[in-house]
Amino acid sequence: MKFIVKTQMDMEAVAGNYIKEILPDAKVTIAPEGYPGIVIVESDNEKALEKILEVPEVEKVYPVLIEVPATLEDIKGAAEEIVKYIKEGESFAVRTKKRGKRDFSSVDVNVVLGARIKDLTNAEVNLSYPDKVVQVEIIGDKAYISVIPGEEYLKWKKYPKDKPDCRKLFKKLTIVQMPYWGDYKTARAFGEKIGRAAQAFEVKELIIAPKEKMNAYELMAFIRGVKEGQESRYQIQKEAYPWEVEKVPVSVWDLYQVIRDKRRSRRLIIITDPKGPTLNEVKDKLAKDMYYAKEVVVFIGSREGIPVGLFRFADYVVDLAPYMTFATEHGIPATLVALWTIYEEELRRRGEISDKED
Incomplete structure (x- = not known):
C-alpha cells in the first residue's frame, strides 16, 4: 500500500x-x-x-486508496471507487492539494469530484465538519486519493465545533492597565508588548490609566508603543483568522475615575495583586459572577501595583501566582488565561460546553 x-x-x-x-x-x-x-x-x-x-x-x-492520472476526467472517474468508502447518510468534503501547473485548479477538482460523489451517493456535502474527507494529492502526473474519517482529519484543527470559544469572555472584558514610565525607549518597548497582548486577546477595551500626574512624553512614548504593538498583532490576526477581527479600542483615563465609573450594575471589578486570596480560593464564585456580568473590568499594575485604596471598591482582589510578581508585560496574558480557565469550568458545569473532546 x-x-x-x-x-x-x-x-x-x-x-x-x-x-x-x-x-x-x-x-x-x-x-x-x-x-x-x-x-x-x-x-x-x-x-x-x-x-x-x-x-x-x-x-x-x-x-492511498486510489491512484489515477492527474487529469480532471480521471479524477472524476475515481468517484465510482471512492463511494465504496462513504456510507449511506454520511456527509463528506473533498480537499485537494495541487502541485505543478495544470489546466485546472484545486477548486475545480473539489467541485467536479464532489458533484460526482453526490450524484452517486446522494450524500450531503459538509465543508466544515464532514463525516468523511476525500483527500486528493496531485504530485507530478499522478493523483493520489485517500478517504479519511472526519474526526481524524479535524483532530488537530484550530477551530473544531466542540471547542469552546474564549472570545465569549474576552468580548466583555475591559483591561485597565497602569502605564509603564521611565526612559522613552523602555516605555515604548513595554507599551508595544501591552498593545500586542490586548489585541491578541481581542478584549472589549484597553484603558491606559495613570494614577497621578506623569511626564507627558513618557506617556506619549508608552502609547506609541501600544499603537505599534496592537497594529502588528492586528495585521497577523487579519491574515490568520477565518473571522473578521476588529481593533481593540484604546483610551486614556485617570485610574481613580475609572473605578468610580465602573461601579455600576452588572459590572464586575477584579484587581490582580499579591495581597489578595489565591485564585483557587475564589474561583467558583468568581466564575459564576463573571458569567452573569455584563462587563468584567480587570485592573493590572505596572512598576507599582494598584493602589490599596481601590481594593475597597473591587469585587475581587486576586493573587494569581502566590509568592511571585509578574513582569508588567506578562500581566494581561497571565490574567486572561487564568480567568478563562475558571470561566470554561463554569460553562461546563452549566452544560454549555460538551465534554466530548476530553
Whole structure:
C-alpha cells in the first residue's frame, strides 16, 4: 500500500530516512518531483501506518486508496471507487492539494469530484465538519486519493465545533492597565508588548490609566508603543483568522475615575495583586459572577501595583501566582488565561460546553 506522508518544509529527508530504518523493505521516495515536505512510502507491512506515525517528523499520513492520472476526467472517474468508502447518510468534503501547473485548479477538482460523489451517493456535502474527507494529492502526473474519517482529519484543527470559544469572555472584558514610565525607549518597548497582548486577546477595551500626574512624553512614548504593538498583532490576526477581527479600542483615563465609573450594575471589578486570596480560593464564585456580568473590568499594575485604596471598591482582589510578581508585560496574558480557565469550568458545569473532546 502507498502512503502520502507530510512533514514540515525541508524535514522530508529526515523523516524519510527514519522511515527507511523502521520499514527496511519499503520503497521510500523523498521529495517526489522535487516537492519539499512530502514523502511517498510503499509498503506491504500490515503495520506500516502505525510505524510511520512513530516518526516525530511526520505530521500527516494519508493511506492511498486510489491512484489515477492527474487529469480532471480521471479524477472524476475515481468517484465510482471512492463511494465504496462513504456510507449511506454520511456527509463528506473533498480537499485537494495541487502541485505543478495544470489546466485546472484545486477548486475545480473539489467541485467536479464532489458533484460526482453526490450524484452517486446522494450524500450531503459538509465543508466544515464532514463525516468523511476525500483527500486528493496531485504530485507530478499522478493523483493520489485517500478517504479519511472526519474526526481524524479535524483532530488537530484550530477551530473544531466542540471547542469552546474564549472570545465569549474576552468580548466583555475591559483591561485597565497602569502605564509603564521611565526612559522613552523602555516605555515604548513595554507599551508595544501591552498593545500586542490586548489585541491578541481581542478584549472589549484597553484603558491606559495613570494614577497621578506623569511626564507627558513618557506617556506619549508608552502609547506609541501600544499603537505599534496592537497594529502588528492586528495585521497577523487579519491574515490568520477565518473571522473578521476588529481593533481593540484604546483610551486614556485617570485610574481613580475609572473605578468610580465602573461601579455600576452588572459590572464586575477584579484587581490582580499579591495581597489578595489565591485564585483557587475564589474561583467558583468568581466564575459564576463573571458569567452573569455584563462587563468584567480587570485592573493590572505596572512598576507599582494598584493602589490599596481601590481594593475597597473591587469585587475581587486576586493573587494569581502566590509568592511571585509578574513582569508588567506578562500581566494581561497571565490574567486572561487564568480567568478563562475558571470561566470554561463554569460553562461546563452549566452544560454549555460538551465534554466530548476530553
